[in-house]
Amino acid sequence: MLLTFLAVTVIAIIRARHLFAVVMLTGVFSLLSAALLVQLDAVDVAFTEAAVGAGISTVLMLGTLTLTARRERVPDRIPVAPVLIVTITGAALVYGTLDMPNFGDPTAPAHHHIVPEYIEGSEKDIDVPNIVTSILASYRGFDTLGEVAVVFTAGVGVLLLLSGGGMAGSRRGGEMDESIAKTPQADSVEPPGKGGATKGKEDGA
Amino acid sequence: MKHHLVLRVVTKVLIPPILLFALYVQFHGDFGPGGGFQAGVIFAAAFILYALVFGLETARRVVPQGTLRALVAGGLLLYATVGVVSMLLGDNFLNYSVLRPDATAGQHLGILVIELGVGITVAAVMIAIFFSFAGRPPTIKDEDW
Amino acid sequence: MFQFIASHYNYWIVIFLMMAGFYIVVSRGNLVKKIVGLNIFQVSVFLLYISIGKVAGGTAPILTGKPELFSNPLPHVLILTAIVVGVATTALGLALVVRIREVYGSIEEADIQAANEAMEQEDVKAAQ
Numbered sequence: 001m002l003l004t005f006l007a008v009t010v011i012a013i014i015r016a017r018h019l020f021a022v023v024m025l026t027g028v029f030s031l032l033s034a035a036l037l038v039q040l041d042a043v044d045v046a047f048t049e050a051a052v053g054a055g056i057s058t059v060l061m062l063g064t065l066t067l068t069a070r071r072e073r074v075p076d077r078i079p080v081a082p083v084l085i086v087t088i089t090g091a092a093l094v095y096g097t098l099d100m101p102n103f104g105d106p107t108a109p110a111h112h113h114i115v116p117e118y119i120e121g122s123e124k125d126i127d128v129p130n131i132v133t134s135i136l137a138s139y140r141g142f143d144t145l146g147e148v149a150v151v152f153t154a155g156v157g158v159l160l161l162l163s164g165g166g167m168a169g170s171r172r173g174g175e176m177d178e179s180i181a182k183t184p185q186a187d188s189v190e191p192p193g194k195g196g197a198t199k200g201k202e203d204g205a
Numbered sequence: 206m207k208h209h210l211v212l213r214v215v216t217k218v219l220i221p222p223i224l225l226f227a228l229y230v231q232f233h234g235d236f237g238p239g240g241g242f243q244a245g246v247i248f249a250a251a252f253i254l255y256a257l258v259f260g261l262e263t264a265r266r267v268v269p270q271g272t273l274r275a276l277v278a279g280g281l282l283l284y285a286t287v288g289v290v291s292m293l294l295g296d297n298f299l300n301y302s303v304l305r306p307d308a309t310a311g312q313h314l315g316i317l318v319i320e321l322g323v324g325i326t327v328a329a330v331m332i333a334i335f336f337s338f339a340g341r342p343p344t345i346k347d348e349d350w
Numbered sequence: 351m352f353q354f355i356a357s358h359y360n361y362w363i364v365i366f367l368m369m370a371g372f373y374i375v376v377s378r379g380n381l382v383k384k385i386v387g388l389n390i391f392q393v394s395v396f397l398l399y400i401s402i403g404k405v406a407g408g409t410a411p412i413l414t415g416k417p418e419l420f421s422n423p424l425p426h427v428l429i430l431t432a433i434v435v436g437v438a439t440t441a442l443g444l445a446l447v448v449r450i451r452e453v454y455g456s457i458e459e460a461d462i463q464a465a466n467e468a469m470e471q472e473d474v475k476a477a478q
Contacts, residue, residue, distance in 0.1 A: 102357035104406030154438035155330030
């Protein structure tokens with residue numbers, strides 16, 4: 001049922017031309033998928049999806065809209081090639097699912113490799129009731145370290161792109177090159193105190 | 206949005222529970238649903254709400270740019286440090302069993318600390334991203350919406 | 351036959367969502383909309399993983415002391431981190447869009463391409 005709601009929301013997103021509506025529908029989409037995740041027993045994931053999808057990413061997209069444009073241009077011709085590509089890919093994927101195990105099947109191969117050991121170990125060795133936490137932080141700690149590093153890198157990237165420069169890059173040519181050359185200098189991953197000092201100057205300019 | 210009295214009051218009432226809930230999610234993640242990722246996002250949401258209602262400058266005064274950048278890196282470093290400490294104590298990287306004499310207690314401590322590192326980095330990154338988006342001069346006026 | 355449809359319905363809706371996201375990415379020229387499309391694609395992958403992890407009659411993977419049947423916690427772990435990483439990378443994409451808007455004055459792909467071509471022609475003229 002919820003899956004059908006999701007499908008309807010996506011159709012609305014495709015059809016909407018006003019980007020504000022698109023962003024709001026994306027928030028609805030995230031919230032619906034969070035509800036669906038609760039149904040599928042993934043409470044931790046649903047928690048994150050509700051906070052991230054409906055909260056932060058909506059705010060970020062609205063922030064982007066205030067900096068860019070509100071409307072999408074209506075395409076002047078009906079896109080035939082994309083429809084064709086998407087239909088063919090979709091058909092191939094549906095053909096692939098015919099061999100997949102049934103939904104909720106306890107004998108599916110995904111449930112029998114290593115997971116029973118994790119569940120048992122979580123009880124005996126780690127003694128943490130939330131199995132998701134014990135796998136996340138202990139069994140797959142290295143993996144999570146990598147994920148945190150990715151979040152860190154993305155954050156640094158955004159800071160590099162947006163913190164310095166102001167509107168200096170709005171005209172192309174020499175000025176643009178200058179702003180690109182200037183930005184990393186002001187915001188590279190140097191000690192925060194020094195970076196903050198340079199940043200203050202940039203803001204004043 | 207400084208002129209909306211209702212928004213201001215409701216925000217002031219809401220922010221402490223949100224922060225408290227974030228901390229609960231952070232440190233109760235071993236027992237119920239929760240953990241560093243969720244807590245970090247909720248924590249950041251509280252700050253974003255504050256910045257939306259009271260203005261970016263006020264929020265910047267609460268978390269200065271330098272502190273924020275230090276926290277972005279600090280969380281990741283805290284995580285990695287736990288790994289290095291467990292390596293120095295003579296076991297594998299990120300094997301927490303050696304942190305305490307009792308293996309299970311070591312696991313508990315390790316999980317708590319690395320979840321804290323995750324939470325700090327995620328919250329700081331989200332706040333920093335929002336600040337840098339909000340800090341750009343907008344090209345659309347309020348009336349145009 | 352009906353049972354087969356009911357037990358594969360989740361995969362098909364996921365594929366529909368995935369293809370809808372893919373369609374937005376390839377057919378729309380607006381960069382913000384493209385990112386929304388990528389987001390939809392991403393969420394559909396999350397749902398695929400989680401729906402594979404579901405065990406009929408299982409509960410959320412939190413130990414309560416009683417012997418219970420749990421849903422598979424491993425996909426939950428993978429997707430949990432993927433969501434947060436996803437929003438961070440989305441933010442990076444949006445930041446790029448903002449910078450593109452500042453440099454080109456537009457977020458429509460067609461305009462950007464036209465501006466690039468005009469710039470190249472100028473360069474060719476300057477070289478001559």
